[in-house]
Amino acid sequence: MSHPGVCRMCAGSVREFFDFGRQPLSDAFREPGDPRAEFFYRLAVGRCETCTMVQLLEEVPRERMFHQDYPYLSSGSSVMRAHFEGVAERFLSTELTGPDPFIVEVGCNDGVMLESIAKAGVRHLGVEPSGGTADLAAAKGVQVRKVFFEEATALDILRDHGRADVIYMANTFCHIPYVESVFRGVSALLTDGGVFVFEDPYLGDIVERVSFDQIYDEHFYYFTALSVRRMAHRFGFELVDVEPLPTHGGEIRYTLTRAGARTPSPAVDRLLDRERETGLAEPQTLLRLAAGVERIRDELTGLLRDLREQGKRVVGYGATAKSATVTNYCGIGPDLVEFVCDTSPTKQGRLTPGAHLPVRPPEAFAAPYPDYALLFAWNHADEIMAKERAFREAGGKWILYVPEVRVL
Numbered sequence: 001m002s003h004p005g006v007c008r009m010c011a012g013s014v015r016e017f018f019d020f021g022r023q024p025l026s027d028a029f030r031e032p033g034d035p036r037a038e039f040f041y042r043l044a045v046g047r048c049e050t051c052t053m054v055q056l057l058e059e060v061p062r063e064r065m066f067h068q069d070y071p072y073l074s075s076g077s078s079v080m081r082a083h084f085e086g087v088a089e090r091f092l093s094t095e096l097t098g099p100d101p102f103i104v105e106v107g108c109n110d111g112v113m114l115e116s117i118a119k120a121g122v123r124h125l126g127v128e129p130s131g132g133t134a135d136l137a138a139a140k141g142v143q144v145r146k147v148f149f150e151e152a153t154a155l156d157i158l159r160d161h162g163r164a165d166v167i168y169m170a171n172t173f174c175h176i177p178y179v180e181s182v183f184r185g186v187s188a189l190l191t192d193g194g195v196f197v198f199e200d201p202y203l204g205d206i207v208e209r210v211s212f213d214q215i216y217d218e219h220f221y222y223f224t225a226l227s228v229r230r231m232a233h234r235f236g237f238e239l240v241d242v243e244p245l246p247t248h249g250g251e252i253r254y255t256l257t258r259a260g261a262r263t264p265s266p267a268v269d270r271l272l273d274r275e276r277e278t279g280l281a282e283p284q285t286l287l288r289l290a291a292g293v294e295r296i297r298d299e300l301t302g303l304l305r306d307l308r309e310q311g312k313r314v315v316g317y318g319a320t321a322k323s324a325t326v327t328n329y330c331g332i333g334p335d336l337v338e339f340v341c342d343t344s345p346t347k348q349g350r351l352t353p354g355a356h357l358p359v360r361p362p363e364a365f366a367a368p369y370p371d372y373a374l375l376f377a378w379n380h381a382d383e384i385m386a387k388e389r390a391f392r393e394a395g396g397k398w399i400l401y402v403p404e405v406r407v408l
């Protein structure tokens with residue numbers, strides 16, 4: 001184990017509990033034959049002994065991850081499209097009912113949520129540094145700025161548009177190590193009674209499901225109600241609501257206001273109590289997670305090697321960012337998994353980072369069906385298995401590795 005790191009939140013000591021070794025950027029899909037060397041960093045995760053925040057030990061410069069060619073497209077899942085329509089509807093009927101309301105979404109990606117806000121004619125602004133995805137949002141009629149959100153950005157928005165009733169981030173806040181600048185920005189930009197709402201993968205679900213593939217470069221923080229409440233206090237905010245969500249394998253939507261602006265929901269104390277009872281942020285829980293990761297690696301690679309020996313064809317389903325951790329940590333290359341199919345045009349024809357599995361369009365899946373499909377996009381299992389019912393009917397089997405390795 002290496003020396004403790006310094007907490008990005010509170011400058012306390014971060015004690016490492018797992019090291020995945022050298023890893024490539026999870027969304028750096030490569031053109032075949034690209035002669036440039038791949039970028040690698042050390043993927044290790046630890047817990048702050050002072051504020052309990054679970055976080056990465058090494059930070060990847062943001063411009064390496066989020067740029068013109070960032071390939072993740074939020075609209076790729078019908079379930080997620082419906083989820084974000086629901087988010088928009090809820091804001092439109094609650095926080096955005098005053099005179100001339102204004103909402104800012106940080107990390108709006110291809111406009112999956114803000115499109116509904118734009119259609120309702122409500123003032124909005126997306127902040128999205130990944131230019132290609134921002135262009136897709138703009139094409140849907142969404143107002144968007146191609147910049148990283150931080151204090152200076154918030155001040156620019158304040159000058160041009162005035163204060164915001166809602167600042168929203170989905171699967172984005174946990175990507176941002178520099179929280180102090182973000183909170184300063186939110187504090188400047190938010191109305192006195194406004195809400196700062198973010199939803200991100202929940203450490204409780206990661207521990208419960210041993211979903212270690214949630215750990216990768218872009219996910220810098222792994223939140224709990226306890227660590228979020230401490231973070232909020234630190235910057236003059238208060239955690240007033242928590243809502244568990246089924247998205248992305250288990251998330252929490254956190255609602256923050258300025259301290260004292262609203263009465264916290266009883267759900268906050270309930271979740272804090274549960275985290276305390278289960279010892280969620282305790283070192284022994286995280287060491288148990290670490291042991292689970294090694295167990296899953298051994299079982300999954302054992303299964304894939306057996307299938308190779310039996311001459312079975314195995315194909316990956318969903319070239320997720322998460323799968324970069326699985327393939328590279330477990331050593332799953334094209335000898336074990338022939339290719340990965342994925343609906344994103346931004347990933348097709350390329351190779352997955354590090355492991356170099358070819359990415360093919362979904363049509364390749366059925367031409368002909370493999371014997372086994374390794375479900376890298378396990379968080380979209382219901383949607384994908386419903387769509388691919390014919391695969392099972394043709395005798396195909398799914399391989400899952402969350403919460404344990406099993407064949408369905």
Ligand code: SAM
Pocket residue numbers: 062066067070072073074106107108109127128129130133147148149150169170171172175176
């Ligand atoms: N909100 C969408 C969703 O939930 O599907 C997109 C999530 S995607 C995983 C994360 C997005 O955050 C990327 O589009 C990335 O460009 C953006 N992002 C990362 N850092 C950011 C920052 N500092 N300010 C604004 N957006 C950022």
Ligand code: TMP
Pocket residue numbers: 076077078317318319320321322341342343344347377379380383384387
């Ligand atoms: P995510 O788990 O980060 O949302 O990524 C899901 C990936 O899986 C994304 O690249 C799109 C792909 N995908 C498919 O190929 N088919 C599908 O039906 C769904 C829902 C996702």
Ligand code: ZN
Pocket residue numbers: 007008009010011012048049050051052053
């Ligand atoms: Zn800390």
